[in-house]
Amino acid sequence: MNYWLDLFTGETWDEFRKAGAKISGFRESRRKALQRIGPRDILLCYLTGVMRWVGALEVIGPSKDTSLIWTSDPFPVRFEVKPLVMLDPECGVPMNQFEGKLDFYRSLEHKGGFKGFLRMSPNRFKREGDGGIIMEALREAERNPLPTPIDPRKLARKASYYKVEFRKGKVAVPTVVTVPEHDEDESANTEPRQVGEPTTRHAEIQYHLLRLGAELGLEVWVARNDRGKRQDGELLGAMAGMRDELPTQFNEATNRTIELIDVLWLKGNTIIAAFEIEATTSIYSGLLRMSDLLALQPNLDLALYLVAPDERRVKVRQEIARPTFAYREKPLPRVCGFISFEKLMEQVEGIRRLGLATSLKPEFMKRIAEYFDRDVEA
Numbered sequence: 001m002n003y004w005l006d007l008f009t010g011e012t013w014d015e016f017r018k019a020g021a022k023i024s025g026f027r028e029s030r031r032k033a034l035q036r037i038g039p040r041d042i043l044l045c046y047l048t049g050v051m052r053w054v055g056a057l058e059v060i061g062p063s064k065d066t067s068l069i070w071t072s073d074p075f076p077v078r079f080e081v082k083p084l085v086m087l088d089p090e091c092g093v094p095m096n097q098f099e100g101k102l103d104f105y106r107s108l109e110h111k112g113g114f115k116g117f118l119r120m121s122p123n124r125f126k127r128e129g130d131g132g133i134i135m136e137a138l139r140e141a142e143r144n145p146l147p148t149p150i151d152p153r154k155l156a157r158k159a160s161y162y163k164v165e166f167r168k169g170k171v172a173v174p175t176v177v178t179v180p181e182h183d184e185d186e187s188a189n190t191e192p193r194q195v196g197e198p199t200t201r202h203a204e205i206q207y208h209l210l211r212l213g214a215e216l217g218l219e220v221w222v223a224r225n226d227r228g229k230r231q232d233g234e235l236l237g238a239m240a241g242m243r244d245e246l247p248t249q250f251n252e253a254t255n256r257t258i259e260l261i262d263v264l265w266l267k268g269n270t271i272i273a274a275f276e277i278e279a280t281t282s283i284y285s286g287l288l289r290m291s292d293l294l295a296l297q298p299n300l301d302l303a304l305y306l307v308a309p310d311e312r313r314v315k316v317r318q319e320i321a322r323p324t325f326a327y328r329e330k331p332l333p334r335v336c337g338f339i340s341f342e343k344l345m346e347q348v349e350g351i352r353r354l355g356l357a358t359s360l361k362p363e364f365m366k367r368i369a370e371y372f373d374r375d376v377e378a
Helices: 010-018 028-034 114-119 128-143 201-215 252-259 283-296 310-320 341-354 364-368
Strands: 003-008 023-026 042-047 052-063 077-086 161-168 171-178 219-222 263-267 270-277 303-308 336-340
Touching: 003 010, 003 114, 003 128, 010 042, 023 028, 028 077, 042 077, 042 128, 052 128, 077 128, 114 283, 201 219, 201 263, 201 270, 201 341, 252 283, 270 283, 283 303, 283 310, 303 310, 303 341, 303 364, 310 336, 310 341, 336 341, 336 364, 341 364
Parallel strands: 003 042, 270 303, 303 336
Antiparallel strands: 023 077, 042 052, 052 077, 161 171, 219 263, 263 270
16 A cells, blocks of 8 residues: 545645545546556545645545546546545644654755655655654544634635647647646745834845846846735835836746746846745755746746855755756756855845946856856865
């Protein structure tokens, strides 16, 4: 018996239950992985957005059922299942409960990215004991339900699937891709802050990058779901040089990916630089977003930067050297530079003190960034 991850949104979980909770379905692109699922394997159900485990399903076997169950996607590769545990989202087991207990959530730094484990469904638990831990927690929640409120906006969030075409030689190959939301960090506050309220290091770095971009004479963009944050009394989404819309020459999946990047510098319809800021969340998640962008637009020429505390430099180097990033047409270690918070702020303060912004070009950031494209540590 193996444990497998089965991802749901609030919408698809509700539709699954209303249909009788007898059929669980997956996308056609996951058919090969699904061939490894056998009878009596357990699917552990996780609600994205609200970060809660809500069910356990025992696999009976493949199903030829073609009935309309889900409105967002047909999920045509299906299994007949028997519910072992079924919880209302309000009574689900919060992911926070498992910090330090699961292989993909060993410490707080894994929160959000969870080592990429939650990015696809199905996904087999690498450590069998992890499935047992979650299963035990689900049974306890079923015996002793403790309802806790859920943000209805997160519960209502729908899965984002996009049809795109990739070229193989002269042939255009259609496929379906997903563009996940920002890291699933329950502590993230996307509501506008009042002047005087404490801010986060993430928002502080966003603020200085946005301000610097405007001082260089560029237009700027802040991640769509961060536009309501405040720093030093300013609303990030209303700062000088802020664009209301992004360039429109890309497909929908690319636009969705771009609009979630923490900070962009633009000149007309050209994106000059993209910055992902990793203060407390997984380094892996920011790199994935940049990798997604390059996969969708392999000919896109822009500067990519990962900005993180200096003490996370080693972690950045380890993550960016993963095969999925290093062995690609444009290796991420070569095109994505690392800039520490400390070095960035040193440069920003110096530029403002000396009044140099108007004489600088955005390319100067490449000179202060570190690129991990060597085989041996410098």
